[in-house]
Amino acid sequence: MPEEILASFTVKRLSILDENGKVDADLMPPFSDAEIGRMYEAMVLARTFDERAVALQREGRLGTYPPIRGQEAAQVGSALALSPAEWIFPSFREMGVHLTLGYPAAQLLQYWTGDERGQKAPERLNIFPFCVAVASQIPHAVGAALAVRYRRDPVAVVAYFGDGATSKGDFHEGFNMAGVFRLPLVFICQNNQWAISIPLKGQTASATLAQKAISYGFEGVQVDGNDPFAVYRATRQALEKARSGGGPTFIECLTYRMADHTTADDAGRYRSAEEVAHWRARDPILRLERFMAQRGLWSEQAGLEIKNRLTGIIDAAVREMEAIPPPAAAELFDTTVARLSPRQTAQRKG
Amino acid sequence: MAQLNMVQAINQALGDEMARDDRVVLLGEDVGRDGGVFRVTEGLLERFGSERVLDTPLSESGIVGAAIGMAAYGLRPVAEVQFMGFTYSAFEQLIAHAARLRSRSRGRFSCPLVVRTPYGGGIRAPELHEESTEALFCQSPGLKVVVPSGPYNAKGLLLAALRDPDPVLYLEPTRLYRMFREEVPESDYTLELGKARLAREGSAVTVIAWGSMLERVLKAVADYDAEVIDLLTLNPFDVEAVLASAGKTGRVVIVHEGARTGGFGAEIAATVAEEAMLFLRAPVLRVTAPDVPVPLAKLMDRYLPTSEQIKAALDQVLQY
Numbered sequence: 291m292p293e294e295i296l297a298s299f300t301v302k303r304l305s306i307l308d309e310n311g312k313v314d315a316d317l318m319p320p321f322s323d324a325e326i327g328r329m330y331e332a333m334v335l336a337r338t339f340d341e342r343a344v345a346l347q348r349e350g351r352l353g354t355y356p357p358i359r360g361q362e363a364a365q366v367g368s369a370l371a372l373s374p375a376e377w378i379f380p381s382f383r384e385m386g387v388h389l390t391l392g393y394p395a396a397q398l399l400q401y402w403t404g405d406e407r408g409q410k411a412p413e414r415l416n417i418f419p420f421c422v423a424v425a426s427q428i429p430h431a432v433g434a435a436l437a438v439r440y441r442r443d444p445v446a447v448v449a450y451f452g453d454g455a456t457s458k459g460d461f462h463e464g465f466n467m468a469g470v471f472r473l474p475l476v477f478i479c480q481n482n483q484w485a486i487s488i489p490l491k492g493q494t495a496s497a498t499l500a501q502k503a504i505s506y507g508f509e510g511v512q513v514d515g516n517d518p519f520a521v522y523r524a525t526r527q528a529l530e531k532a533r534s535g536g537g538p539t540f541i542e543c544l545t546y547r548m549a550d551h552t553t554a555d556d557a558g559r560y561r562s563a564e565e566v567a568h569w570r571a572r573d574p575i576l577r578l579e580r581f582m583a584q585r586g587l588w589s590e591q592a593g594l595e596i597k598n599r600l601t602g603i604i605d606a607a608v609r610e611m612e613a614i615p616p617p618a619a620a621e622l623f624d625t626t627v628a629r630l631s632p633r634q635t636a637q638r639k640g
Numbered sequence: 641m642a643q644l645n646m647v648q649a650i651n652q653a654l655g656d657e658m659a660r661d662d663r664v665v666l667l668g669e670d671v672g673r674d675g676g677v678f679r680v681t682e683g684l685l686e687r688f689g690s691e692r693v694l695d696t697p698l699s700e701s702g703i704v705g706a707a708i709g710m711a712a713y714g715l716r717p718v719a720e721v722q723f724m725g726f727t728y729s730a731f732e733q734l735i736a737h738a739a740r741l742r743s744r745s746r747g748r749f750s751c752p753l754v755v756r757t758p759y760g761g762g763i764r765a766p767e768l769h770e771e772s773t774e775a776l777f778c779q780s781p782g783l784k785v786v787v788p789s790g791p792y793n794a795k796g797l798l799l800a801a802l803r804d805p806d807p808v809l810y811l812e813p814t815r816l817y818r819m820f821r822e823e824v825p826e827s828d829y830t831l832e833l834g835k836a837r838l839a840r841e842g843s844a845v846t847v848i849a850w851g852s853m854l855e856r857v858l859k860a861v862a863d864y865d866a867e868v869i870d871l872l873t874l875n876p877f878d879v880e881a882v883l884a885s886a887g888k889t890g891r892v893v894i895v896h897e898g899a900r901t902g903g904f905g906a907e908i909a910a911t912v913a914e915e916a917m918l919f920l921r922a923p924v925l926r927v928t929a930p931d932v933p934v935p936l937a938k939l940m941d942r943y944l945p946t947s948e949q950i951k952a953a954l955d956q957v958l959q960y
Contacts, residue, residue: 410745410747410748413748419745423737429701429702429705429708429709430709434712434715437709437715447709460702463705464702464706465698466702470696470697536925608696625742628742632877
């Protein structure tokens with residue numbers, strides 16, 4: 291008997307907006323000028339927040355903080371496709387998603403000062419607390435999707451994670467269950483190419499991360515993660531598919547972590563200035579500005595005005611955050627369990 | 641009232657609660673068509689359908705992690721991990737997430753789930769099928785650890801666990817699954833979590849045990865004036881009941897089948913030392929497994945605490 295080919299596959303890459311600001315008109319989502327302006331402002335807001343958070347950390351006003359710089363297109367582009375009803379399971383580097391969904395900036399900053407009250411999501415948002423244990427949020431998203439399916443709710447579930455997460459067991463276990471049960475899930479990987487000091491090639495021998503989905507029986511697609519239109523389009527399609535019973539999708543957003551892993555890290559120890567410069571030239575915000583300028587939607591002056599306005603918003607958030615009284619000692623206990631044990635009650639009294 | 645063994649009592653509790661509350665959903669390996677490897681979930685797939693009894697892939701971290709997401713969404717999942725030795729791959733999910741979700745989200749999300757898992761030695765099974773590492777899970781504030789010792793309390797504790805607003809690890813002593821029957825009311829009843837049971841009254845010595853050791857302890861103390869406390873819940877354990885009995889008898893022996901060092905007996909002994917020392921007439925003793933990995937069948941009798949060891953400890957404290 292001759293050997294047979296039982297499976298073969300292709301991996302798609304989606305790109306709409308190139309580095310020079312030119313778009314593929316066939317693939318471009320039908321955005322109005324106003325919507326493009328809102329997308330731009332959301333990306334600049336995320337950048338402004340991030341710059342301020344890093345500065346506050348340097349001044350000793352914030353704890354260790356993981357910058358999102360360079361990942362604004364992946365975060366804002368995907369978040370703009372979500373509805374507030376969606377259930378979202380972030381890792382810890384998605385502040386741009388939070389801000390775009392309307393999570394209060396003051397509360398995000400509050401968390402990074404070391405105040406866990408910052409993770410109590412507003413009632414209107416179904417967004418889980420940041421997940422520091424890499425990839426372990428993926429099974430939670432699977433469970434929420436099982437519940438969505440059981441309740442026949444018209445929503446999808448979204449899990450965010452990075453390239454490092456794809457090496458973990460919970461990535462496998464979650465993806466496998468998502469495929470077996472054909473769940474209403476969208477997995478969004480921000481492949482920023484570095485997990486602290488380990489580059490992508492030290493993380494996997496796969497040519498792409500997107501192709502990993504194929505082995506779990508569902509679609510994986512790579513998108514240009516610095517292209518907000520491509521990220522938006524892929525996310526939107528995946529959400530529609532999920533909500534209509536078409537099962538899960540894995541979106542690999544190929545992007546770049548322009549900053550250090552955290553404010554406690556020095557990326558100069560393990561990657562070259564040339565590489566960083568290469569990606570700085572591919573900054574997602576620059577790219578969108580070029581596109582908007584060609585359409586007459588952006589100028590240096592207009593950009594400056596927007597930046598100043600958004601800086602004012604972040605200034606106000608910082609003031610609001612710093613005016614929050616520190617947590618009372620009883621905070622340690624009050625949400626540990628619904629009803630404290632006698633021993634915990636005694637400890638709470640101190 | 642029907643005479644049921646523990647498997648039947650647990651099965652009845654699950655079925656009754658599923659009928660009462662459509663948020664209760666079972667998931668795990670082989671829990672559906674096969675009814676679970678110990679047949680604890682037998683008949684539930686037929687009765688409630690595959691939307692409520694999910695046969696999952698072989699995926700302990702995935703099962704417990706998914707149960708967390710289901711619970712946060714508003715369901716009341718019951719995850720079965722086939723043997724306690726396989727909870728280790730779900731340890732992160734239990735400790736880093738289930739036990740902390742309420743706290744991490746400052747009450748925005750909670751995690752009302754039950755993880756059921758068979759535990760304990762003496763069933764002639766392969767490696768990692770006879771673990772008793774409950775102490776590992778008891779240092780996780782936010783996670784309740786419950787261990788029934790018979791059919792009656794198995795049902796009442798499980799119904800309480802299923803209605804608890806926080807996560808519960810429910811350890812089922814495999815050796816007792818079919819060892820004996822008890823009268824189990826068909827009616828709905830719960831036993832409050834965190835409350836011990838006075839299994840036998842006595843005045844000369846207090847023996848504290850739980851789960852699989854209870855039956856062995858009750859046989860061993862037959863000729864002693866011993867009070868036996870069945871903890872039923874390890875985390876949080878009933879400090880008041882322990883101290884009351886220690887104060888009454890002045891002698892305490894703790895029996896558990898897990899290894900001695902860092903075992904849950906250490907927490908009880910420390911509590912007695914801190915809070916009841918002035919009532920003690922003798923040192924607090926522990927009868928436990930030795931500090932070695934759980935062996936296979938040929939050495940299990942040498943590993944598990946025996947009736948003779950329990951009696952020797954009683955004799956020793958009664959000398960004072």
